[in-house]
Amino acid sequence: MPQRRTDEPVTQTPLSIPIDRSSPVPLYFQVAQELERRIMAGELAVGTKLENELLLAERLGLSRPTLRRSIEYLVDRGLLVRKRGVGTQVVMPRVRRPLELSSLYDDLSRTGEQPRTDVLRLAVEAPPDAIATALEVDPGTEVYVLERLRYARDEPLALMHNYVPTELVALDEERLAHQGLYQLLRAAGVTMKIASQSIGARNATAAEARVLGESRGAPLLTMERTVYDDVGRVVEVGSHVYRASRYSFELTLTD
Structure with a gap:
């Protein structure tokens, strides 16, 4: 069986993120916090490629701008990176x-x-x-x-x-x-x-x-x-x- 190259993105199963719509915490921040927790805990490995934003937003029941705000928050914190032609990936946390x-x-x-x-x-x-x-x-x-x-x-x-x-x-x-x-x-x-x-x-x-x-x-x-x-x-x-x-x-x- 051919082995995956170490520089290739790590794929994952579709994300499931619990969201409390009655909470005063903004929805984008709930998603960002849970993703950050998983990255820091090693549950989302470096190189993991996230799903397409539109598909992920639909599955989580969020608007695309809300999900995009979550992603941008984690990009600003150095936990995710956007690559043209590749998508959004987990990177080594700063x-x-x-x-x-x-x-x-x-x-x-x-x-x-x-x-x-x-x-x-x-x-x-x-x-x-x-x-x-x-x-x-x-x-x-x-x-x-x-x-x-x-x-x-x-x-x-x-x-x-x-x-x-x-x-x-x-x-x-x-x-x-x-x-x-x-x-x-x-x-x-x-x-x-x-x-x-x-x-x-x-x-x-x-x-x-x-x-x-x-x-x-x-x-x-x-x-x-x-x-x-x-x-x-x-x-x-x-x-x-x-x-x-x-x-x-x-x-x-x-x-």
């Missing part, structure tokens, strides 16, 4: 990270993204002068210099460079491979209180693209962060790049 003082490892663990880490470099050496200034240490002072590749569900997600004063915590490759940096700092009695952070974007270098599994020049999100503890010491300076195709930052805005 990692969505809230803008708060937490580590990537903690955020991935909390959302079930199964983080793991390759420690590419761990050294004790004098950092560049700009980093020494950010750490508020004298030029030539030796600090931990870390380079790590963080995975989510066995897919490379972020390349992280961090600088940490050596007197704060004892670091080794084994511990860094199995725990997040902030976990180790907290276990050493460091209370992280506040951070200064900037977010940007740029194209991947050839080396970054190779490590992250992207094409050269692919878009990357960048984050620069300086973290202070509860007595005002600088405890970490970080410089991270993330695959824009798999990662986004989320902000909550209030009046």
Whole structure:
């Protein structure tokens, strides 16, 4: 029997989605929530092709604009993609990270993204002068210099460079491979209180693209962060790049 190629769309049986028409929750959002739940739970695999919108709308008893709004909601969230000549397919969900003082490892663990880490470099050496200034240490002072590749569900997600004063915590490759940096700092009695952070974007270098599994020049999100503890010491300076195709930052805005 011929085997299906791995790059071919995964087909599925027609969707059946329960809809509560007496609920105050809009119909489009009920459908979107249920589809999102199934995608995140793995019930709708990456590559699954959804039915034609008109046929699906008729079977669910919805208007086509209502169903289309559900689909557009999930496209905006990076869970579905429309391809000309193919239709609507499930894609690998983006990692969505809230803008708060937490580590990537903690955020991935909390959302079930199964983080793991390759420690590419761990050294004790004098950092560049700009980093020494950010750490508020004298030029030539030796600090931990870390380079790590963080995975989510066995897919490379972020390349992280961090600088940490050596007197704060004892670091080794084994511990860094199995725990997040902030976990180790907290276990050493460091209370992280506040951070200064900037977010940007740029194209991947050839080396970054190779490590992250992207094409050269692919878009990357960048984050620069300086973290202070509860007595005002600088405890970490970080410089991270993330695959824009798999990662986004989320902000909550209030009046």
